[in-house]
Amino acid sequence: MKRSVPLIIGNWKLNPITLSDAAYLASAVARKHKTTPEPYVAIAPPFPYLAEVGKKIAKSAVALAAQDVHYEPIGPFTGEVSAAQLKDLGATFVIIGHSERRAMGESDAVVRKKVQAVLKHRLTPIVCVGERERDEQGNFFGFVEAQLRSLAEVLPAAVMKKVVIAYEPIWAIGTGNTATVDDVKEMQLFIETVLTKLYDRPTAKAVRLLYGGSVKPGNAAALHAEGDMNGFLVGGASLKADDFAAIINAVS
Ligand code: PGA
Numbered sequence: 001m002k003r004s005v006p007l008i009i010g011n012w013k014l015n016p017i018t019l020s021d022a023a024y025l026a027s028a029v030a031r032k033h034k035t036t037p038e039p040y041v042a043i044a045p046p047f048p049y050l051a052e053v054g055k056k057i058a059k060s061a062v063a064l065a066a067q068d069v070h071y072e073p074i075g076p077f078t079g080e081v082s083a084a085q086l087k088d089l090g091a092t093f094v095i096i097g098h099s100e101r102r103a104m105g106e107s108d109a110v111v112r113k114k115v116q117a118v119l120k121h122r123l124t125p126i127v128c129v130g131e132r133e134r135d136e137q138g139n140f141f142g143f144v145e146a147q148l149r150s151l152a153e154v155l156p157a158a159v160m161k162k163v164v165i166a167y168e169p170i171w172a173i174g175t176g177n178t179a180t181v182d183d184v185k186e187m188q189l190f191i192e193t194v195l196t197k198l199y200d201r202p203t204a205k206a207v208r209l210l211y212g213g214s215v216k217p218g219n220a221a222a223l224h225a226e227g228d229m230n231g232f233l234v235g236g237a238s239l240k241a242d243d244f245a246a247i248i249n250a251v252s
Contacts (some may be wrong), residue, residue: 001124003208006039006224006251007164007231009065009126010238011095011212014046022049023056028241030060032248037061039231039251042093043238047081054090065093065126068101071113083121094118095233097147098128099170108150115151119159126210126233127151129191130168140169144187145194152198160199161206165191166233172213174235184211184227217246224251 001007010029016022022045033041044065045053054064070080086094096118097111111127118125129147131140144167155163167187172179179187188209195204211223212233220232231251237243 001040001208003206003230005037007208007210008039008041008244008248008251009093009095009166009210009231009233010041010043010244011065011067011098011233011235012043012045012238013067013100013235015239019049019052022046023052025239025241026053026056026062029244030057030062032241032245033062034060036252039248041248044093044095050086050089050091058090063093064089064091065095066091067095067098069094069096069114069118071110071117073117083117083123087121087123091123093124093126093164095126095128095166099130099132099168099173102128108147111147112150112154115163116154119162124162124164126164126166128166128168128212128233130170130213132170134169134171141190144191148191148194149198152195157199157203160195160203164208164210166210166212167191167229168212168233174214176214178214178216178219178223179211181222181226184223184229187211188228215247217243217250220247220250 042063042065044067066086069083070077073082096114115125129144131143134140169179192204195207208230210231210233211227211229215232215234216237
């Protein structure tokens, strides 16, 4: 995956309500992104829809992503899904540590184990980081740094280069309060600086950074051009094929 080509992931969260709605939406996304190699596009439906959505996008340029994973490969873990199972269903990306999962108790330690499990199966982890709120003293930078540091404790540079980091300030998710272009640019520079400190400059430059939080057709072009990230993690706007296509076009 070339870092210079933007990556757009649609995170469907707990939507839509029925399998037929999911199949319909997947087909619509696939139709709008048939063969275009750029940008890279993926959609992350709920687990029960992965197989069907996978079929609907099979002949398109859209890749399959999962919203979570368990770190154990097999065993007595009721309700969980393994990296091998996701791979077998055709997933290539796995979102890990989304703030909505962290809010349910997922710790940095668990996020790390999930990232390692996913990498072991040659899937690409999309690790979400981001602060709950901003404070004038700038303590939120320390919060994001700690999340990155936790990953660096277990991932050598060569492995870290395969990780995608999604900066998703929690206050911007699903709220319509998009981070400003300056906020995004500042965080892009900050994350790069932290990764340079934890690893080295080539590693920091190799890690793909996404922005997520109320990305819409109306703000995608500016966020992409001036925010300097390498793509978006899109929630609400990925549930409408036209809006999602408009975001894809905005970075094309
Ligand atoms: P949103 O969600 O685009 O609806 O704000 C983004 C996300 O949670 O990944």
